[in-house]
Amino acid sequence: MQQVTHPLSHGHTQTNKGRVEIMRQKRLVDFLFLFTLFSLFLIIPVNADWSQIKNISINNTQNPNELMDFQFLINVTKESEMLSGFDDLAFFWYNETNDSETQIPFCLGRDCPEWMNNDGSLTSLSTANDSFTDVVLNVKYIPASNYSKVFMKYQNDTPMNSLSDSEATWWVNDEFNDVYLNTSKWNTSLSFKSANGNYSFEESGGILNMTTWDDSTSYSGADLLTYESYVPKEDPAVVWVSMKHYFNSPNYGAMSYFYEREEIQSHSSWFARDNTHNGNDAEIMYKNNNTAFSTSTPSIIDPTSGYYVYGLVTDGNFFAFYQDENFEDNATSNIPSDLDDYFSKYRATSSLSGYGGVFRTNSILIDYVRGRRYSAVEPTYLFEEAPYISITFNYSSVIFGSMTQGSANNPAQNQASGVYNVTIDTNINYEVLANATDFSDGTYTIAIANMNMGLNETSAGNLVVGDSVQLSTSPVTIETSLSLTDTVNYHGFWLDVPNNQYASSYQSNMTVTYQSV
Amino acid sequence: MKKIMSGLVLTMLLALPVMPVFADDVTVTGDVDKAMSVTFNYSSVAFGTVTQGTNDNAPSPAYSTGVYNVSVDTNFAWQVDVNGTDFTDGGSNTFGVGNMTVDTNSSAGSLVPATAVTGSPATVGSYATTGTSLLDYHGYLVDVPAYQYATSYTSTVTWTYANQ
Numbered sequence: 001m002q003q004v005t006h007p008l009s010h011g012h013t014q015t016n017k018g019r020v021e022i023m024r025q026k027r028l029v030d031f032l033f034l035f036t037l038f039s040l041f042l043i044i045p046v047n048a049d050w051s052q053i054k055n056i057s058i059n060n061t062q063n064p065n066e067l068m069d070f071q072f073l074i075n076v077t078k079e080s081e082m083l084s085g086f087d088d089l090a091f092f093w094y095n096e097t098n099d100s101e102t103q104i105p106f107c108l109g110r111d112c113p114e115w116m117n118n119d120g121s122l123t124s125l126s127t128a129n130d131s132f133t134d135v136v137l138n139v140k141y142i143p144a145s146n147y148s149k150v151f152m153k154y155q156n157d158t159p160m161n162s163l164s165d166s167e168a169t170w171w172v173n174d175e176f177n178d179v180y181l182n183t184s185k186w187n188t189s190l191s192f193k194s195a196n197g198n199y200s201f202e203e204s205g206g207i208l209n210m211t212t213w214d215d216s217t218s219y220s221g222a223d224l225l226t227y228e229s230y231v232p233k234e235d236p237a238v239v240w241v242s243m244k245h246y247f248n249s250p251n252y253g254a255m256s257y258f259y260e261r262e263e264i265q266s267h268s269s270w271f272a273r274d275n276t277h278n279g280n281d282a283e284i285m286y287k288n289n290n291t292a293f294s295t296s297t298p299s300i301i302d303p304t305s306g307y308y309v310y311g312l313v314t315d316g317n318f319f320a321f322y323q324d325e326n327f328e329d330n331a332t333s334n335i336p337s338d339l340d341d342y343f344s345k346y347r348a349t350s351s352l353s354g355y356g357g358v359f360r361t362n363s364i365l366i367d368y369v370r371g372r373r374y375s376a377v378e379p380t381y382l383f384e385e386a387p388y389i390s391i392t393f394n395y396s397s398v399i400f401g402s403m404t405q406g407s408a409n410n411p412a413q414n415q416a417s418g419v420y421n422v423t424i425d426t427n428i429n430y431e432v433l434a435n436a437t438d439f440s441d442g443t444y445t446i447a448i449a450n451m452n453m454g455l456n457e458t459s460a461g462n463l464v465v466g467d468s469v470q471l472s473t474s475p476v477t478i479e480t481s482l483s484l485t486d487t488v489n490y491h492g493f494w495l496d497v498p499n500n501q502y503a504s505s506y507q508s509n510m511t512v513t514y515q516s517v
Numbered sequence: 518m519k520k521i522m523s524g525l526v527l528t529m530l531l532a533l534p535v536m537p538v539f540a541d542d543v544t545v546t547g548d549v550d551k552a553m554s555v556t557f558n559y560s561s562v563a564f565g566t567v568t569q570g571t572n573d574n575a576p577s578p579a580y581s582t583g584v585y586n587v588s589v590d591t592n593f594a595w596q597v598d599v600n601g602t603d604f605t606d607g608g609s610n611t612f613g614v615g616n617m618t619v620d621t622n623s624s625a626g627s628l629v630p631a632t633a634v635t636g637s638p639a640t641v642g643s644y645a646t647t648g649t650s651l652l653d654y655h656g657y658l659v660d661v662p663a664y665q666y667a668t669s670y671t672s673t674v675t676w677t678y679a680n681q
Contacts, residue, residue, distance in 0.1 A: 387537050388537050389537045389538070389539050390539065391539045391541065393541045393543070395543070396543060396544065397543060397544040397545065397546065398543055398544070398545040398546070399545075399546050399547075400545070400546065400547030400548070401547070401548060402548045402549075402550050403547055403548065403549055403550065404549070404550050404552060405549055405550070405552050405592045406552075410547070412545075422541075426537075428537065436545065439545070439547065446547075446549075451545070493545065495547055497547075497549050499649070500552075500590065500591070500592045500647060500648055500649055501549050501592055502549065502592050502593060502647055503549050503550055503551035503552065503592045503593040503680065504548075504549055504593075505546065505547075505548045505549075506546065506547050506548070506549065507544060507545065507546050508544075508545040508546075509542060509543075509544060509545070510542065510543045510544075510545050511540050511541070511542050511543075512540065512541055512543060513538060513539070513540040514538070514539040514540070515537065515538040515539070516537055516538075
C-alpha cells in the first residue's frame with residue numbers, strides 16, 4: 001500500500017517536436033532528482049496509527065448492481081488535526097460480514113487531476129492544502145441496493161508520506177513516468193507482413209512513444225500495445241477511460257479512421273463503450289481539439305498538432321491500442337466496411353493531400369492513460385459523525401451483604417433504590433454485556449453462574465430477577481437493542497448462595513461492556 | 518462513582534474505529550453467614566447398675582457402637598462444648614458431675630472420654646470440616662465415688678455446637 005506517487009506533472013500541450021524533446025529532457029532531470037529525494041523519504045517508517053476518524057457512508061440503495069473496486073469521488077474538508085496537504089489521510093473499507101477493515105487505495109486531487117463524470121464531462125480535481133481536497137477512492141465493495149462504509153482516518157503523530165497513489169486507485173492508470181515501459185502492465189506485440197517492419201516503445205519524461213516503421217506498402221499488424229495483466233477482466237461497459245495522445249509523423253501525414261457511434265456522440269469528451277456493440281472488437285475515436293466528429297469521412301490529422309484521443313479499447317478482456325490488421329497504405333476509399341473489426345489506424349500515405357511518400361515511420365505519443373469503473377447509477381456519500389459511546393458508571397462495587405447459605409435470588413443491597421446505575425452518552429444504539437470471575441474468598445469459591453444481572457432503562461423499580469441473565473466468565477448479553485435515547489440504565493444483581501457454602505466474604509470482579517449494535 | 522472523561526473515551530474509540538466499546542470493571546462482594554444445624558440422634562445415656570468405688574463405667578449400649586451421635590450441617594468451622602449438672606437422686610444424695618468424662622469424635626472407634634464435665638461449658642472438640650450430615654460421636658464414662666449412696670442418679674448434660 002505504501003507507495004510514493006511520482007510527482008511529475010503530465011500536462012504536455014507542446015506540439016512542436018523540438019519543444020517536446022526539450023521538455024522531455026528537463027523532466028528526466030527532474031525525475032532523477034525527485035527520485036533521489038523520495039528515496040530518502042522512503043526510509044521513514046510509516047505509522048499505521050491514526051487517532052481521528054470519520055465515517056463515510058456510501059449510499060448505493062438506488063443502484064441494483066453491486067460495485068467492486070469502484071472508483072468513487074469524494075471531497076474532504078480540512079480538519080485542524082490533519083497535516084498540511086492532507087498527507088496523513090488513510091481510508092479503510094469496512095467489511096460488515098466479518099467486522100474487519102481493509103485499507104484501500106486513494107488518490108488526492110493533486111495526484112489525480114481529472115475526474116471522468118458520468119455525463120462525459122471532465123472535472124478538474126485539486127488539493128487545497130488549507131481548505132479541502134478532492135479524493136478518488138478505490139472502494140473494495142459496495143453492495144447492490146445497500147450501503148457501504150469507509151473510514152477516513154487522519155492525525156498520525158508519526159511523520160509519514162502521503163499514501164495517495166493514483167496507479168493503485170484507478171482501474172487502469174499509467175502516467176508513463178517509468179524509464180521503461182512497464183511490462184507488468186502492458187503487453188507488446190506486433191507482426192508485420194514486411195520483414196523490414198519493426199516497432200519500439202520508449203518511455204521518457206512521462207511520455208510513451210510507440211513507434212512503428214516499415215518500408216513496405218502494407219503490413220498486417222496485430223495488437224500493438226495491450227494493457228492486460230494489470231486489469232481484471234470485466235465488462236467494459238462499466239468503465240471510463242481517458243488518455244492524452246499525440247501523433248507524430250515527421251515526414252508524412254497521419255490519418256485516422258474512426259467509427260462513431262451514436263452513444264459516442266452523446267458524450268462531449270469521453271468515450272463509453274456500450275453493450276450493444278458486440279463482438280471481440282475494439283474502438284477508438286479521435287477528437288481534434290474538441291471539434292465535432294465527422295460521421296462520414298475520415299479525419300486527416302495534422303501531425304504537427306496535438307490531439308486528445310479518448311477511447312475505451314477492449315475486446316472485453318483487456319485494454320489495448322490496436323493496429324488494424326486490414327491496414328492498407330493508400331486511399332481513403334479503403335475504409336473497411338466492417339468497422340467493427342478495428343477502431344483505429346494511422347498511416348502515412350501518398351494519397352493524402354500534402355503528404356507524399358510511402359509509409360515510413362509513425363509514432364503515437366501517449367501522455368497518460370486513466371480509467372475508472374463506471375456505474376450508470378452513481379452512489380452518493382455522506383460523512384457521518386464517528387460513532388461514540390461514553391458511559392459514566394455511578395457505582396464501582398456491588399454489595400450483597402450478608403446472605404444465608406442455601407438462599408436464592410439475594411438482591412444486591414439497595415438496588416431497588418437505583419444505586420447501581422450508569423449514564424450513557426452515545427450516538428448509536430447499543431447493547432450491554434457482562435462477565436465476571438467466580439466469587440472467591442481466596443480458598444472457597446462460588447461459581448459466577450449463581451449470579452444474575454438485569455437491566456432496566458426506565459426505573460430500578462422495574463428490575464426483576466425474572467428478566468435477568470445468568471452470568472458467566474465469558475461475556476453474555478444482558479440487554480440488546482437499547483436505544484441511543486436510553487441515557488440511563490439501572491442494573492440489578494441477584495445471587496444464589498449454594499447450600500453449605502462456606503461462610504466467608506466473597507468477591508467477584510465483573511466487567512460490564514457497552515457497545516454498539 | 519466512576520466518571521470517565523468523554524475525551525479519553527473518544528480517543529480510545531477512534532483507535533478502534535469499527536465499533537465503539539466501553540467497558541468498566543465492578544467489584545462484587547457478598548458475605549455468606551455462618552450456619553449450623555445439629556440433630557441429636559439420642560436423648561439419654563444409661564449407665565445401668567454401677568458399683569460404688571469404681572471408675573470408668575461405660576454406658577450400655579457402649580459408646581464405641583456409635584449410638585450416641587449427632588448429625589451436623591455446617592458451613593464453617595465449629596466446636597463442641599459440654600457442661601452438666603451434678604448427679605442427683607432428686608433428694609439429698611448427689612455426686613459431682615466431674616465424675617463423668619466425655620469425648621467427641623468423628624469416629625466412634627476413636628472415642629477416648631477423658632474430659633471431665635463441669636458446671637460450665639468446656640470445649641471438647643474443634644472441627645474445620647464443613648458439610649452436611651457430619652456425624653459427631655459422643656463417648657461417656659462415669660466414676661462412682663466410694664460409698665456413694667445406693668440409689669438412682671440423674672444428671673443433665675448439655676452439648677453446645679457452635680461455629681467458631
